[in-house]
Amino acid sequence: MFPDAPMMVLPEQRLRARVHELVPELWQTLGDLVRHRSVNATPDPPLAVTAETIAGMFQDAGITSAHVETITHADKTSAPLVLADQVAHGGLTTVLLYAHYDVQPADESKWTKTKPFVPAEFVDENHDPRLYGRGAADDKSGIVMHLGAIKALRGNLGQLPINIKLVFEGEEETGGSVLESYLAAHPDDPRFHADIIIVADTGNVRVGAPTLTQTLRGIVMADVVVETLAAKVHSGMYGGPVPDAFMALVQMLAALQDRKTGDVAVEGLNTFDHPWPTVSEAAYRSQAGVLPSTSLIGSGTIEKLLYGKPSVNVVGLSGLPLVSGASNVLCPKAKARVSMRLAPNQNPEEAYEALRAHLAAAAPWGLKPTITQVGEGAGFVSGEGEHQVEIENALREAYGAAMVAKAGQGGSIPLVNAFRQANPKSDVVLWGCEEPRANIHGADESVSQSELEHMTLAEALLLQSVMSPIPIQK
The missing domain is CATH 3.30.70.360 (Alpha-Beta Plaits)
Known part of the structure; x- marks a missing residue:
């Protein structure tokens, strides 16, 4: 399908420029998604409206197979799923992009910057715009990050030389999704198989510090x-x-x-036990809002206690x-x-x-x-897969950093382990825009514009690095 040709990729600076040009559009898209009250227990409007909106965004970006469907397992029907299976050629690398569009409930009385479902931008002390609103970080930023990477790479190309699957669910915040139990029972379902699985539902140890999440509780x-x-x-x-x-x-x-x-x-x-980066007590207390009179509890280092x-x-x-x-x-x-x-x-x-x-x-x-x-x-411990070098290089190039932190997450993403069981030899990448200041699940949840831009670039660089060697249109 694709002719043999010398490898011609977009230079890093050109791809970086494309992502930067997309940021205002992605920022607006994220704000529009925040307006959707996609709380699984009390959706208003129904979750299907959010799912259809997201499917339409990816169809417009060239993922024409994006659609909404549900699955049934153990007499339970899932919330609407956004799925896609965009096959460019059977022999090419297949990448599955995961995120979730459901969000945590929000007590409006606790919010100080804006109402939970009314996106609002504020510039922080480092002159970095932050978008406030429920789900701005967790996890609608992950959906927009995936969208931005595809748009940046696609440019004027009719079809990318890579196979792309989408899995966006609406039950991650419920504590037990139908998709998770279904995949655990049906690991052979080809809709959920890929060479690389990118889970955009974690984040860096701090703004500007590229991080791969290696363990989940x-x-x-x-x-x-x-x-x-x-x-x-x-x-x-x-x-x-x-x-x-x-x-x-x-x-x-x-x-x-x-x-x-x-x-x-x-x-x-x-x-x-795992060689996680050291977590500073002072930074942890500040980020968590621990009162000065409150002593920390538990035996061991903070990173051991957290992860x-x-x-x-x-x-x-x-x-x-x-x-x-x-x-x-x-x-x-x-x-x-x-x-x-x-x-x-x-x-x-x-x-x-x-x-x-x-x-x-x-x-x-x-x-x-x-x-x-x-x-x-179940928790998760990542391995070192075939594409580990490309994954780390993409993060380093995106941030211009000398090294990539390999951290843990105290939270849980149960579906990740189900992905691993269904894809035992694949690379599972956990990254995203949810750094500590995002305050996910809390009042005044927000996302950093610089994180969204850098992580979109990192994903675009990774996807480009595993594409088929075909000419790229100038």
Whole structure:
């Protein structure tokens, strides 16, 4: 299909110029996507509108196979997926580009720069524009980064000498997507096979510091319910002999951590060692907003605690009214959602069983709590694949840096491990625009324009480096 010819690629400076010219357009596109309230639980408008919008963007960029569909697994139907399988030639390198368009819920009262779904630009102290809005970084920046790389390379070419697949999902933030479970059960599905899989849902250790993410923690989530009474009763008339469900639940939750060190007290969980870059305590405290009076907890270095050890949090509670509506009654039923991050090499099912057993054993006064798993995802440890040199070179050239940091992420992207199981010999690249100042999942989430530009260039350079050697039109 493509004639033999000397390799003629766009010089790095020319490709850099193309990306730079695209930045205003990409910035506008990202702002338009932020306006979509693509929260999976309460989408307004429906997620299908966002998916169709994204598919249209890539069709306009030459990925004419981009379309929206759903998949069904275990009697569950996925949120709309944006998929594409753009085959230039069967013998060429195939690259799969992944991102997600669903976003976290946003409490508007906590935002100070703008409303969550009203994009707003502010220039930081380094004269770098930042776009504020829910999903500006996590993960609509990843979608726009993929779009920009394709547009920069395509230019006036009718077809790129590379096979491109798209997988953009709308359930990543839910804690367990249908796509993840489907792919784990159907690893032979060719729609999800590629030589290189680029997951644009992480970021650099700081703005301007090119970073490859090499490890991800896993996750399990469980709901814990304690019941002690048929209904609320007056604490003066009945308080004392009858246990309060909320007080019982509090004791169980407190047992999840060592009281002195703050380490996770659940027995049988893995830890993982890896040569992650050192994380400065001062920088970590500043980025996390740790109050001066708050001591850090856990045994080991900050990077080990963040990337290689389990952590446990209570992310939801129910059973009591707000303080403003409180009355003197005993709580008959209380519920907590527990989220436990896992070492990258931890089996999630084994971790859940350890968590369940620990909570059950911690129940006081002979109570029998109901413990239900509501989500899980495996961690990930990257390998050194065939295209590792091209991957690192692309990052170095894009940032003009001498070296590339190889870091971990404390968060979880469960689908990555499913991609690995389906593509055991492929390169899995984890990078993106979500550096610490992006404040993903929090109020005033934002993305750096310089990061979007540099990461778009890095991806364009990587794609160009694995293209077929054909002439490039001037």
